[in-house]
Amino acid sequence: MTNDPDLVSVPPPGCPAHTDHASPVPLYGPRYAADPGLVFDRLRRSGPVAPVELAPGVHAKLVTGYYAALGVLRSPQMFSKDPRRWRALAEGEVPPDSPVIPMMGYRPNALFADGTAHTRLRQAITDSLDRVDPHALRGYAERSADTLIDRFAPRGEAELLAGYAGVLPLLIFNRLFGLDDSDSDRLVAALAKMFEGGAGAEEGDALFGRYVQDLVALKRARPGQDMTSWLMSHPSQLTDEEMLHQCTLLIAAGTEPVQNLIGNALRLLLADDRFAGSLSGGSMSIDAALDEVLWLDPPMANYAVHYPLRDVDLGGVRLKEGEPVVVSLAAANTDPALTHAMQRSGNRAHLAFSAGPHTCPARDAARLIAAVAIERLMDRVPDVELAVPVNELQWRPGPFHRALTTLPVRFTPIQIDETSGDSSWNLAPSAWIRPAATSTPRPPDSATPARRRRWSFLAEWWRGR
Template sequence: MTNHPAAGPVPPPGCPAHAGPATAVSDAGPRAAVPMYGPEFAADPHGAYTRMRATFGAIAPVELSPGVYASLVTSYQLSLEILRDTERFAKDPRGWRAMRDGTVGLDNPVAPMMMYRPNALFADGEAHVRLRGAITDSLDRVDPHALSEYVERSAETLIDAFASRGEAELITEYASVIPLLVFNQLFGARPADGPKLVETMMKLFDSGEEAAAANDELLHWISGLLAEKRRQPAADVTSWLMAHPSQLADDELMQQMILLMAAGTDPEQNLIANALRLLLSDDRFAGELSGGSMPVEDALDEVLWNDPPMANYGTRFPRYDCDVAGVRLRKGDPVLISYAAANHEAALASDRRSGNRAHLAWSAGAHRCPAERPARVIASVAIERLLDRLPDMELAVPAERLTWRTGPFSRALAALPVRFPAQATSRTGPSAASVSESTRFDETSGGSQWNPVPSFSTPPAATSPERQPESQQAARRRLLSFLTAWWRGQ
């Protein structure tokens, strides 16, 4: 890109300086924007995407929260083009015009997902290459077999917590907790930190009154973990990040770890829950489940195509005013990629989605998700273990009565209540506190030694009477109490 000494980047052919007028989406005004933050959008997002295409074409004006406007790309090919175009579009949001002029404040509900943070997600160019390299190299050292084994053992523990009740709320008691237990292990935290990490992250995801304090707790936890790993590095992602040739400073280390945790917990929860919903409600899978086959990989592919955990994201900011698909995009106005809409458009051209990985659920281009492999391992093992332990599980309410969390970015169920024949469980084995901490840091290239915590679960025995349904808060308290006892070997 050529720079003018005073005016900044010179627009290439195809931008307003070299082309005629275009349809002005950014200037269309509040009345033209489609709201993406209410229950109506959450109930039928694909219907909204269809109406957007019919009205506006490939790029639609949207309102992410009251007073926060953006352009949403619903075309598969155009999404690929923008995601790969680093010349016209920046990932760094410090050029976001509405935040620079004060129209959008730091306290806005969508600001945490779009504002600048010094991590790989919001970096461009050499800074992005450096930060992303540290992340990908460290994740590549994780042994997928050890990861799979730990997910399975964590799943057994969580299932033991509710198997005897004959019912469960799978978001609070299962899908949201497994990723946190895995991250506790991936980061090399002390086993005793597990329940506290789960509790802290649950408060953050709830975005309630305790969220600010939980954020401080998380920062304190990560700071303490970094100090501990400096004293005694081990075979874990934290130590590998610290030893990476990019030589990340402490604040950079903290930001990359927060990014990994944020990107790998709530989206992972949504992937697990959305696939379970599909397996338990879609007739295409029900027959195979009853026949003893669990088409989990097929269900994951279907979810990644139709209901990806991050439905609308991949935020980009035009570096200068330019025309794209006949639409005038202004410098600094956010452009979001609708992975869900783009995937659905591509899927219409083909009925073959099983095994087809051409979807955009992991994004594309330089910022494609670096954790695709471990994310699929965690989801597939968690789902398979649950269905194997509770093969007669069914939804406790009709699928059409399930509700979705509101918001523009995620495709996330609010709750996933299920019922099943109650099972008695017994937990035997050594306590978590007695697990050996003798793992040592492997300085050889490509080392991936990683010791998962032993399981305390055994196959289920006889059934026991069902209990009355519990509230989500009661289920959460029960779960945290159970996890604390498990980690302490009680």
């Protein structure tokens, strides 16, 4: 048993928290996306845990209290991460084609594993991430950011999500895992559909699966100095299926959330008087802006799904064995029980990267990429400003992420010296990633799929459309 009061406290008789009859609040659609804080305030009336609907017919409990969230995240002896324990799904109450399945369905990866299985898979990930030189990664990110800025700088206007924040992490992770830059457009289309949790989620899941299959098959045949090859050569001896799913986890977690972090931070910088005006003359730093976004507008608003191993009380609410318990990282961070001092700049006790044994292992790299993206934009385009009032910006619907639909800006056009050449992608892998031995190539479990027609997003962007 745990001594955490949030896990054992029981309300007095007659308290509404004893009941489980409150109507679940939907976390999908434009109403929630427009003002999640209003929804969280409503949910808090039921205590630190409340019933929600993640998609039509998909019910869960949402943890909105900071200390209750820590109780879940730090109690693997009471809560499992394995979706095979999801009772409603196993009993057919949740359809297998539900739009949340791509984000919640079981995969043999570190995110959905417990105990020794989790330790083994996570060790392969952390050891491989440790091979990346952060100083060289910064340099690569800077060059990548400059390449993107060069594309829109002469126009005096840009859509910073489609042309910058939404592309930079994809280029970096695509290259880090050993694929060419031209493969990044497949990630754009697949991940956008998956994270939105809408009608296209199943298609996005399939697209992403094919992308990763191609990646693993390529690296089995031609290993190199990249994350994929390092995972293959790790002493944990990952199977082909495990390789597919570790890469799926790392790429998905390293792209869409980082895109959202960059976009949300740029929105804050451009709209808040503490930062706005002339960005270089703002009174608060980029680090402060990132801290504030990670506290108040984290890129993954609700996730960290857990399943009680047995019936348990959490903050006075009865949780049933096998029901999804979703931690609202955004609501926990804005819990009124926290003092303002907790959320001040420099305090990184937020839950944006989760906590406990499943804390994000790439949080430092994510923050580095986001900081570089903002620094380079501020440096290169110092008079950038929003092209529309901030209250006209819209948020993408979905129960999990916190992401803008667009971020249009304008600025004084900048002339680019095209004679200097574009060296952003000429950096050899050995210049920024320490070498590693790779395993002997072996055939993949299944044949490499035929080459498919690429999505046009990056091609159009590259041509300046």
